[in-house]
Amino acid sequence: MLESTATGRRISVSVVIPTYNRAHCVGEAIDSVLAQDPPADEVIVVDDGSTDDTLEVLAGYGDRIFVIQQSNAGAGAARNAGIRHACGEWVAFLDSDDLWYPGRLAILHRDLNSVSQAVIGHTGDMDLVSTDYEVSVFTLRKWHFPKGKGQLVQDCLRYAISGIHPPVTALNKAALQKVGGFQSSVRIYEDAPLFCHLALAGPWIVTGDTLGVARRLDEDIAPLTDIEQTNPVEAAEARVAYIQSVLGEGLNKSQTKFVARSLSGAYFTLAAAQKKQCAPGEKTSLRKSISYHPSKIRGSAKALIALLFRSYGYGIILKKRKKLAR
Numbered sequence: 001m002l003e004s005t006a007t008g009r010r011i012s013v014s015v016v017i018p019t020y021n022r023a024h025c026v027g028e029a030i031d032s033v034l035a036q037d038p039p040a041d042e043v044i045v046v047d048d049g050s051t052d053d054t055l056e057v058l059a060g061y062g063d064r065i066f067v068i069q070q071s072n073a074g075a076g077a078a079r080n081a082g083i084r085h086a087c088g089e090w091v092a093f094l095d096s097d098d099l100w101y102p103g104r105l106a107i108l109h110r111d112l113n114s115v116s117q118a119v120i121g122h123t124g125d126m127d128l129v130s131t132d133y134e135v136s137v138f139t140l141r142k143w144h145f146p147k148g149k150g151q152l153v154q155d156c157l158r159y160a161i162s163g164i165h166p167p168v169t170a171l172n173k174a175a176l177q178k179v180g181g182f183q184s185s186v187r188i189y190e191d192a193p194l195f196c197h198l199a200l201a202g203p204w205i206v207t208g209d210t211l212g213v214a215r216r217l218d219e220d221i222a223p224l225t226d227i228e229q230t231n232p233v234e235a236a237e238a239r240v241a242y243i244q245s246v247l248g249e250g251l252n253k254s255q256t257k258f259v260a261r262s263l264s265g266a267y268f269t270l271a272a273a274q275k276k277q278c279a280p281g282e283k284t285s286l287r288k289s290i291s292y293h294p295s296k297i298r299g300s301a302k303a304l305i306a307l308l309f310r311s312y313g314y315g316i317i318l319k320k321r322k323k324l325a326r
Contacts, residue, residue, distance in 0.1 A: 011112055012089045013105060013170065015040045016082030018075050019096035023053040025215075026096040030061060032212075033094060036105040041088050042066060045096075046078040076182035076190030079166070083173070083181055090122075092170035100167075100212045108170055111150030111205045120202040121195075122150070123159075123169040124209050130216040137165060138208065145208035153204050157255055160199040161243060161262050166191050168211040175201055188227040188235050193242045200249055232273035240266045257294055264292035264299055271306065272314040 015033050019026045026045070033043050043065045045058055049072030058067050068081050075095075083091055092108065094100060108122055125138040125145075138145065141162055145151050153159070179197045183190045198204075228235040243263045251259060271285035286303040293299025305313040 009113075010038065011109060012041045012087070013092055013108065014082075014086035014088030014090070014173075015043045015092050015094060016079055016086060017043070017045045017094050017096055018048055018078030018082065019045060019050065019054055019058075020048040020072065020075075020078075021050045021052045021054060022096040023050070023057050026054055027057050027060075029094055029096045029099060030058075030065060032099040032101075034064060035102065036100065037102075038105055038109060040092070040105060042086070044068065044082040044085055046070065046082045048072050048074065048078040074184060074187060074190065076186070077184035079190075080181040080184060083176065086173060089173055090170050091173050091176060093166040094212070095167050095214070097216075098167045098212055098214045101210060103209075104168075104211045107150075107207060107209050107211060111207055114150060115152055115205065117152075117203065119152070119172065119205050120175045120198050121156070121164075121169060121171045121204040122207075123164050123204065124207040124211040126165050126168045127210055127213040128216075129213055136210060137163075143206075145206050147208040150205040150207040153206050155255070156199040156204040156206070157196060157246070157251075158258050159204075159206065160192070160195040161246070161259065163192070164195045165214065167214060169195075171198065186238050186241075189238045189242055192239075193245060196242065196246050197249070200246075200251075231277075233270070233277050233279050236266065236270035236273040240270055260292045261294055264289045264294075267292065268302060268306070269318060271303075272318055275306075275310065275314065 017026070017029060017033070030043065030045065033040060045065050046068045047054055047058065048070060055069070058065065066085065068085060070078065070081055079093060090108070090112070092105070107124065111122055112119070125136050127134065127136050128140075143159070175198060179194065179201055182194050240263065243259060243266050246259050247256070247263070267285045267289035271282045271289065274280065274282040274285060286306065290296060290299040290303055302317055305317065307313075309316075
């Protein structure tokens, strides 16, 4: 059984950073972690088979970081390798092209010590920055949480399905080990099944404070996960699969309704991807989108718009998701 952290004591935190061909930016990510006060107990960087100068950059940090080398296996496998080595009670994550803001770990300690019951995870807001936009995740998703403190959320499933981002998330290691690690058999959404199952395992803390920034840099020709752009059908099928897996988890009525609605949207996205790539199955996906939608009338209307107006119709309905694809 997990123990409460509301004791005022300092909680041990391991940081895991997966990286692949990020010589141009991994140093900035590491520096943003090493600058935290209080500091992390250990910083683990997992090199996922880089072929550029990433290892040379990591060597420059000496014993301030612990480096794990492995053959290229993807972000999920890289994070799992870091978790296996982690000694902290909590494991926090950062991607090697992103940054933590000053105070990120201080906020984690503040919130964990503010509750009287055991919690599974902690997450917060994150800025998304590219050459053509700058916006926060919570603004895009219309999530409203107070700044300056954490809010205990007993049912975090809807947030996990919508998308909790690893770079601003920390997990209780005992709970993480019990549920299992990140998926290593998929190239996208490797974090989503884990976060969904952990959301069902117990309460989380969510803060409105912005903990970090996710950057899409001009130099990032091959991000760790860029499948939504290169193979949208594969990405959409992965989203359908992880949402579908949650339906068999003994959900309450409210959770079941939300998951079904999310699955309807996932099938609609799959239909759009199949249309875009001229892949088979578009009409089947639209039928499933209707079948899972809580309102058969609205679900049918969405499908009709897609069938009548094709790419334009899909674009109108799906435009809200574009900035969250990175």
